[in-house]
Amino acid sequence: MPVEQTAPRWDEETDVVVIGSGLAGLAAAIEAGAAGSSVVILEKMKGFGGNSTISDGVVAAAGTPMQAESNIVDTPRRMYDDMLKAGLGLNQPELVRILTEQSSEALQWTIDVLGVKYRDRIDQFGGHSVPRCFTTHNHSGSAIIKQQLHKLKEQGMKIRTRVLLKKILMNNRNRVSGVLVQEGYQYPESESGVEKRIKARKAVVLATGGFANDIALRTSQDPRLTREIGSTNKFSTTGEALREALRIGAMPVHLSWIQLGPWACPDEKGYGIGPDFASYIAFPYGILVNPQTGRRFVNELGDRKMRADAILQVGQPCIGLADEAGVRASGKSIARCLKKGIVKKFDTLEEIAEVYQIPIPSLKKTVETFNMGVDRGRDPEFDKPVVSNATPLKHLPYYGIRLWPKVHHTMGGVLINTRAQVLDLSHEPIDGFYAAGEVTGGIHGACRLGSCAITDCLVFGRIAGRNSAS
Ligand SMILES: Cc1cc2nc3c(=O)[nH]c(=O)nc-3n(C[C@H](O)[C@H](O)[C@H](O)COP(=O)(O)OP(=O)(O)OC[C@H]3O[C@@H](n4cnc5c(N)ncnc54)[C@H](O)[C@@H]3O)c2cc1C
Numbered sequence: 001m002p003v004e005q006t007a008p009r010w011d012e013e014t015d016v017v018v019i020g021s022g023l024a025g026l027a028a029a030i031e032a033g034a035a036g037s038s039v040v041i042l043e044k045m046k047g048f049g050g051n052s053t054i055s056d057g058v059v060a061a062a063g064t065p066m067q068a069e070s071n072i073v074d075t076p077r078r079m080y081d082d083m084l085k086a087g088l089g090l091n092q093p094e095l096v097r098i099l100t101e102q103s104s105e106a107l108q109w110t111i112d113v114l115g116v117k118y119r120d121r122i123d124q125f126g127g128h129s130v131p132r133c134f135t136t137h138n139h140s141g142s143a144i145i146k147q148q149l150h151k152l153k154e155q156g157m158k159i160r161t162r163v164l165l166k167k168i169l170m171n172n173r174n175r176v177s178g179v180l181v182q183e184g185y186q187y188p189e190s191e192s193g194v195e196k197r198i199k200a201r202k203a204v205v206l207a208t209g210g211f212a213n214d215i216a217l218r219t220s221q222d223p224r225l226t227r228e229i230g231s232t233n234k235f236s237t238t239g240e241a242l243r244e245a246l247r248i249g250a251m252p253v254h255l256s257w258i259q260l261g262p263w264a265c266p267d268e269k270g271y272g273i274g275p276d277f278a279s280y281i282a283f284p285y286g287i288l289v290n291p292q293t294g295r296r297f298v299n300e301l302g303d304r305k306m307r308a309d310a311i312l313q314v315g316q317p318c319i320g321l322a323d324e325a326g327v328r329a330s331g332k333s334i335a336r337c338l339k340k341g342i343v344k345k346f347d348t349l350e351e352i353a354e355v356y357q358i359p360i361p362s363l364k365k366t367v368e369t370f371n372m373g374v375d376r377g378r379d380p381e382f383d384k385p386v387v388s389n390a391t392p393l394k395h396l397p398y399y400g401i402r403l404w405p406k407v408h409h410t411m412g413g414v415l416i417n418t419r420a421q422v423l424d425l426s427h428e429p430i431d432g433f434y435a436a437g438e439v440t441g442g443i444h445g446a447c448r449l450g451s452c453a454i455t456d457c458l459v460f461g462r463i464a465g466r467n468s469a470s
Helices: 023-034 050-054 065-069 076-086 093-101 103-112 142-154 215-221 240-247 274-285 304-314 324-330 335-339 349-356 360-376 452-468
Strands: 012-019 039-042 058-060 118-123 133-136 163-170 176-183 194-206 258-261 287-290 318-323 343-346 398-403 406-410 421-423 429-435
Touching (some): 023 452, 050 142, 093 452, 103 452, 163 194, 163 240, 258 304, 274 318, 274 398, 318 324, 318 349, 324 398, 335 343, 343 349, 349 360, 429 452
Parallel strands (some): 012 039, 012 194
Antiparallel strands (some): 343 398
C-alpha cells in the first residue's frame, strides 16, 4: 500500500473526516457526532446533498409495523431473497443480511430521530415480492437530507462546501491519517482552490457516491456506456474519490455492473418526470409494448436489469401504456407529464397505434390478453404480480410514454465489511478507513432493487459513523 512520504504538516485536526454530504455521509456524521467525536464534513460542490437530494426518497424496509397494520407479511429474510435474486447471487451475503435486518430500524430512525414524514402508502417496486417501499412526504430524498441537516445543526456541525478530496493520506504504519483537500474548489476545475491537510485522529469515512457521469471510468468498465447514453444523475457524479481509494489499496468490486433505469424517457433530459408515470402507473397497472410487434416482452414489475436489458434488446424506445383507472388507482397526478408532452393522452387504441407506429391488430390482442389476466388475477404471459387494485385496461382515456434506459446507478465500488471498514487487496481492513453508500460495491450485486440504495446509505452510513468514532 502506498505510504505518503511527505512529513505531515497538518493545517487542522479532528476525530473523524467525512467526505460527501449525501445520505450516507450525513448519517455517518450524525452517528459519529452522537458518539462524542468531533467531525468535519467535506463536500466538493457548492450545494450539498449529492444525488440523495434529487432522489425520489423511496426507502425499502421489511417487517415494519406499518406493513403489519396493512396486513402485508414481510420479513428481512424475504427482502434478502429478493435482493439476491435481482443481484444474480453476486451480492455479498453478509452485507445484504445486515442491510435487510436493519432496514426497519433505519426507516424508524428517520421518523423518530430525524422527524422525516412519509406518505400514507406502501408501494411494491419491480423485483420486490411484497409492498415495502416507503415514500417521503415530498417524494424526494431532500426530505431526509433536510432533517439530517437539522440534526447536525443541533449537534453543532455543518457541511463545508467546495472542498474537494484530493488525496487520502496514510502514516508509516499503513493507517489512514487524514486527507489532502482543495478548499475553495470550483467544479470542474481540478486544480482550483487552496491545498489543505486535515488530520483525522480516528478515521476517514468515504461517502462520495457513484460514478454514473464519469465517462472514462464507466466506459472502461462497460464500453457500451458512451457519452451518447444519458444519465439520471447529477453531473457531478464522477469517480475521482473512488480512484483515490483504489490508489491506496482498496479492493474494487463489481465496477462493471452499471445499472440503467428502464423507466427513463428519451424525450427529456436527466431523470425528469416520466419515471414517475412509468414506475407508479404504467408498470404496475399497465403494459410495456414493443412498437415493432405490438406485443409485451417482459414482466413490467421485473427487476431493473431484466427490464432495461429487454428494452435495449428491442433496439428502440418502447411504449408504456396505462388507462385512466390506473392513474386513479395510483393516486398520482400526471398533469405535469401531460403538460410537458412526456405522457400523451389517447381516446382509442387506434390513435396509440398511429402515434407510436404499432401494428394495431397485435396491440388489440395484447391488451385483450392482458385484461383477461387481470380479471383472472394471474398474468399468463410474464407472471407479473397483479396488484390488488388493478383493473383491465379499458377505462378511457389511455396514456402512453416512450421509454429508453439511462445510466442510473453504479453498483460497484470499494468492498467493505460488516463494520463498514474498507478492505484492502488482501481482504484486511485498512486501518482508519470506512465507507458507505454508493461509493461501496458488492451489496446489490448485478442489479440494485429500487428503494434499496437509500436503505443501504442509512444502514451503512450509521454503522460507519458509529465505528469510525470508536
Ligand atoms: C434521480 C434519482 C432518483 C433516485 N431515487 C431513489 C430512491 O427513491 N430510492 C433509493 O433507494 N435510491 C434512489 N436513487 C439512488 C440513491 O439516491 C443514491 O444511490 C444515493 O442517494 C447515494 O447516496 P450517497 O450518499 O452514497 O451519495 P450522494 O448522495 O451522491 O452524495 C455523495 C456526495 O459526495 C460528493 N463528492 C463526490 N466526490 C467528492 C470529492 N472528491 N470530494 C468531496 N466531495 C465529493 C458529491 O458531490 C456528493 O454530494 C436515486 C438516484 C437518482 C439519480
